[in-house]
Amino acid sequence: MYCRIHQWLTMTTIRSRFKLRKKMLEAHQERNYSEEAGLQGEEIARKNLELKLGPQGWKFFSGVLIPDPNRPKGRFEIDIVAISPKGIVLIEVKHWKGKIEVSEEGMKQVKGKVDYPFSRLDDRINQISRILRPSIIENDVGEDSPPIKAAIILTHKSSSFLSNKKGKHSILKMKEATAIKSLFDGEERMKSNMRKHIINKLLEFGTWDTVQHKGKNENGLIRWGQIPEERKELLIEGIDILDRTKVNYFTIKQNCGWFKTLWKNPTLSIIIHLHNNEIIKSNIHEDALLPWIQPGIGVIEGGLSMIDIVRVDYGRKTDDDPRDKLRLEGIPYSKGDIVRGTVDGWHDTYGLFIELQPNMNGLVPMSMMPNLGLDNLKVLYPRGQSVRVMVTKVDHQRNRIALDFPEGDK
Numbered sequence: 001m002y003c004r005i006h007q008w009l010t011m012t013t014i015r016s017r018f019k020l021r022k023k024m025l026e027a028h029q030e031r032n033y034s035e036e037a038g039l040q041g042e043e044i045a046r047k048n049l050e051l052k053l054g055p056q057g058w059k060f061f062s063g064v065l066i067p068d069p070n071r072p073k074g075r076f077e078i079d080i081v082a083i084s085p086k087g088i089v090l091i092e093v094k095h096w097k098g099k100i101e102v103s104e105e106g107m108k109q110v111k112g113k114v115d116y117p118f119s120r121l122d123d124r125i126n127q128i129s130r131i132l133r134p135s136i137i138e139n140d141v142g143e144d145s146p147p148i149k150a151a152i153i154l155t156h157k158s159s160s161f162l163s164n165k166k167g168k169h170s171i172l173k174m175k176e177a178t179a180i181k182s183l184f185d186g187e188e189r190m191k192s193n194m195r196k197h198i199i200n201k202l203l204e205f206g207t208w209d210t211v212q213h214k215g216k217n218e219n220g221l222i223r224w225g226q227i228p229e230e231r232k233e234l235l236i237e238g239i240d241i242l243d244r245t246k247v248n249y250f251t252i253k254q255n256c257g258w259f260k261t262l263w264k265n266p267t268l269s270i271i272i273h274l275h276n277n278e279i280i281k282s283n284i285h286e287d288a289l290l291p292w293i294q295p296g297i298g299v300i301e302g303g304l305s306m307i308d309i310v311r312v313d314y315g316r317k318t319d320d321d322p323r324d325k326l327r328l329e330g331i332p333y334s335k336g337d338i339v340r341g342t343v344d345g346w347h348d349t350y351g352l353f354i355e356l357q358p359n360m361n362g363l364v365p366m367s368m369m370p371n372l373g374l375d376n377l378k379v380l381y382p383r384g385q386s387v388r389v390m391v392t393k394v395d396h397q398r399n400r401i402a403l404d405f406p407e408g409d410k
Contacts, residue, residue: 041095041155086184087147121150206316348374362401
């Protein structure tokens, strides 16, 4: 009887080991070839440009995360930022195949029905300028930001244009990508100290954190801060693996050989590469989770399972948010100014948002309209309607403008 119980317990243990082994192996069999191709396209475009334009003094940065002046703690990504001797080029890389239709407003993939509006590039140019200009003036390296241009590079071999119509921004195939040089024809060269300042600023912003997860690369942000009490499994040999100020990157390896699994549970080994070039090798618990923020989705509940992860790279090496050091271009309004704006949106708690100029909004607080609910706001002030407003408060530190309606317009 004892032997049968022992045999049953042994088989149950072995089954659970092989179940864990199967879970580990399956985690790396899922692949997103479309996404990989897109990432490879960006890398190929950058290397191609570096090879041909690098000797001419151009610098290229991939996946730069720029603080968004319009959203607290918000960021937007630029596939490639090129610094030429004369200015800056913001480059979007698209791995679109087949026919592409181009118009004044943007471009569209005919078969896939994916579109890209040029207004997005216009916004990026405006936002970069708003960030760089005050920094350039404050550091006495110039009186204004340098010329900022934009271009789109198509990396798929089969991509072609439906017509010869040109859009607002340059759209180039990979083989003609070096034509971005012509964007600065007639422009003067940047001063060396301004160029150096801009390069340092881009390096300060950093890039997305990258996780090789379930057979594909994912960009996002590893949540900052100390390891919570319930996640002590992320403390390895006294090193907090979430501490980007110390950790450069780490890799996870599965130890789940068939023969080995017969005798003991599969394990996960971790190799941590620190900024000081020290390497730490240890094991990490198979139930450990990586706190993760996915762009466009937000915080992933629980986090990403370490079983599914191969490698983690930190895009930024400091724990502070660069927005905290960022001083945006001064708001060109003062208390008492009466200006004209356009209704941009409503909120039942905050009030009425008014666009005063591109990428600069003010707010008429709900407290200024105590008798109006959200439904009445939408009727009285439809989106796009032109209105006169008075500036009641300007908060330069928080980049906010409080508004009210002039007495005669209420």
